[in-house]
Amino acid sequence: MIKKLLIANRGEIALRIIRSAEELQIKTVAVYSTEDAEQLHVKFADESVCIGPAKSSESYLNINNIISAALATKCDAVAPGYGFLSENAKFVRALEEAGLKFVGPSSEVIDMMGDKIAARDLMKKNGVPVVPGSDGEVVDVEEAFIIAEKIGYPVLIKASGGGGGKGMRRVYKSEDLKIEFESAKSEAIAAFNNGSMYIEKLIVSPKHVEVQILADKYSNIIALGERDCSIQRKNQKMIEETPCIRLTEEKRKELYSAAIKAAKACNYENAGTVEFVLDRENNFYFIEMNTRIQVEHPVTEMVTGVDLVKEQLKITSGLKLKIKQEDININSYAIECRLNAEKPLENFLPESGNVNFFYAPGGVNTRVDSYLYSGAKVSPYYDSMLGKIIVKDSTRIGAIRKMRRALEELIIEGIKTNQYLLYAILFDMDFIRGNYSTSFIEDKLEELLNLMEAYR
Structure with missing residues (x-):
């Protein structure tokens, strides 16, 4: 088992990894830029190391500094989370050469699936539908x-x-x-x-549907349900949900089978996501594979009860998957809203500054993954995502109502966010009916912004 883990990331995903690692009795090391010295992941890890100044290129993307920090603190593995170096094959090769384990697939697999042309050709050869x-x-x-x-x-x-x-x-x-x-x-x-x-x-107005998979080194691969990620703006996801209500059980099984074929085709190991577009006739086509944990992984955790980060750490440690495909029984609905520091009324201009007051929503089956606290600093140097709110209910409309209530409870003072835009989406009749595609925001933005102002 991994004894000591360096988390090569920041913010909410760094906290997320720390929590699962500590529950597995794995010691943790946080890395941080000078800009992030007061961030929660620095305080919650067992140890922390400053790896450079505020610019990502000189800190969170600085491969030499991260590896030096891992070796100096005697770590045996590095978890990348998402973003930054999470899909950087050069980084993984450098870790391998330094004798460090990477919490993710091999550099060869990252290279293969990172090249969209090569990945597309591989899928075609292995019977996975492509556009x-x-x-x-x-x-x-x-x-x-x-x-x-x-x-x-x-x-x-x-x-x-x-x-x-x-x-x-x-x-x-x-x-x-x-x-x-x-x-x-x-x-x-x-x-x-x-x-x-x-x-x-170009598949016009498709749904963007992805399948979460886990694969170990013993060729065991399972699918843990799908996520509908079609609420997007400029290809950036805003709201995700599971399951996708458009899919029949027969089509869902076909989708899972295709995702498992994709993982087998590239000898995949660890957590990964196989992404598809779903056309108006419910035909699906492979678009890419993300070789890391996804931002939206909590919706899958909510409906399956599986801690995906713990499974990542176990697989990296060489353990065999104990979960079988028949253990995955999804009978509830989960929704995630991504909370961003931005100004929707000013063309979504990113926001930064100090959070004067923060109150997170609570309640049954309500989860908040965020790095915020009263007094936290939101930096202009990094991604504007502040965290995610995730809810679960026995019905989809119940989950929608629960998310509305959670957004009503949320208080963030000091900076502007997309909170009320997310709230407005949850009252749109096409969203409520599940009758939406990737063009939803583009088609309805003016209407949603007007509704957002009414709710503020």
Whole structure:
């Protein structure tokens, strides 16, 4: 079993990992930037090490400093959480060379699944449905025109090494293809130093559905349900729920089977998420695999009772999965709202400053994962997410009502957040009916902002 764990992250996910590690009697080491010296993860870990100044590139993305901290404190493993270095194969190789375990898959798997073209080809070869599109890299605009005409507009231009919506463009007519292809390629080179592009048929107004999997080194793989992550703004998720009410039990089993096939195809080990789009006819298509714990993992934990972070740590320690597929019986509903420090009425401008007062909602089956406290500092240097509120109920409408109540109880003074926008979404009839897609926010933003103002 892991004896001592370094958490290569900050904020709520660092706290989340510390809690599970300590319950497994694993000693923890927090790393922090000078900006984060007073953060809760620094106070709650058994030890802490400053790894650099405020800029992420000089601290949380500084591979040498993180490995030096792990070795100096005699850790035997490193947990990355999500974001930062969590899907960085170079980081994982450096850990492996230093004799440190990585809480996640191997560097080879991260490389394989991080290359969207290679991942897509691997899925096709292993019988996992993929969106119709290019075979391999699209080298230039001329080839892009040929492929787009073949599969038909609209199309989606995507960066092979991309993520978070960068290097991605929707094209609805041929006149726009050249400028959008070149724009996406330039953005991909700037963001990922990788200009490799591919093209897919754009599935109009799909649902974004993902399957949580766990896999150990003994070839045991299980699916722990799906999450509907379709409430998004600019490819950034805002609200997630499980289960997806659009899926029939037959289609759900097909989806889980495809996710397990995907994990087997790349010899996956640890926690991972296989992501799909679901079209209007309920056909699903693989889009990517996230080789880490997801921000939205708590909704799965709420309905399954499985601590995914503990399972990650056990798998990394070489233990065999004790959970069987037949043990996963989901008979409740969970919803998660991501709380961000931002100004929705000012084009979602990120907010920073001091939290003068913070009160977290409580109650039965209500969970808050956050790094906030009264007096906490929200830094301009890092992601604007402050935490998540997660609720569970025996019915979906019960979960919606519970989340409304939780948002009503939430008090954050000193900074602006998206609290009331989330609240407004929960009263929208299309959301209540489950009749929404990834275009929900884009289609309804003005209406939601007006409703948000009425609730403030």
